Amino acid sequence: MDWMNMPLTQLHRTVANINNAEVAPLLTAIRERLDAIEEVGLGYLSLSRESTTLSGGEAQRIKVIRYLGSALSDVCYVFDEPSAGLHPHDVHRLLKLLKKLRDAHNAIIVVEHNKTVIDAADHVVDLGPGAGISGGAMGLLKV
Structure with a gap:
């Protein structure tokens, strides 16, 4: 206990x-x-x-860790702002885990606003400069 x-x-x-x-x-x-x-x-x-008390960012990071322990490959994982609530100097740690998951032959999709995370992406899909009616312009960029 x-x-x-x-x-x-x-x-x-x-x-x-x-x-x-x-x-x-x-x-x-x-x-x-x-x-x-x-x-x-x-x-x-x-x-x-209790898991219900975790913030969205905490829960996302726990999921990354759980998936890393899996023997599965060729899986598409989607994470919604896993850096939320993470101290800026710790973002590189999250990126290391996401890259490990990717390197285990998985596809990783991350919905994110953190520039450091976006800059680390293999590909970026920008859904527009603003939200709601201001957004929606889609482009595929190679980063």
Whole structure:
């Protein structure tokens, strides 16, 4: 129960100190997930936090991590503003995870307003300079 309430960064340190050959594969999988959670700046979360209380950006980043653990490939993933709520200096961490998912032979579609994320895209589809009746002009750009 104590582990449920501690921040994931602290849980990561706790799990790192466990050395038991009988559960080594499980510990490796847990450490990899906790590494990824810290990479996207979510180390402050705890396991006791209900998923319904996560912001949209937090939920998107958790999804990226979950999908990275999947053995699936040739899948099209769609993320809606995964950088929302992320500190600007942590955006590169998110991009690393998205690229890992892409490099596992998947298609990644990201709906995003963050210029850093847009600049990292292989292709950009611009849906217009404004919202509503001001938008809608579509163009495909190679970035």
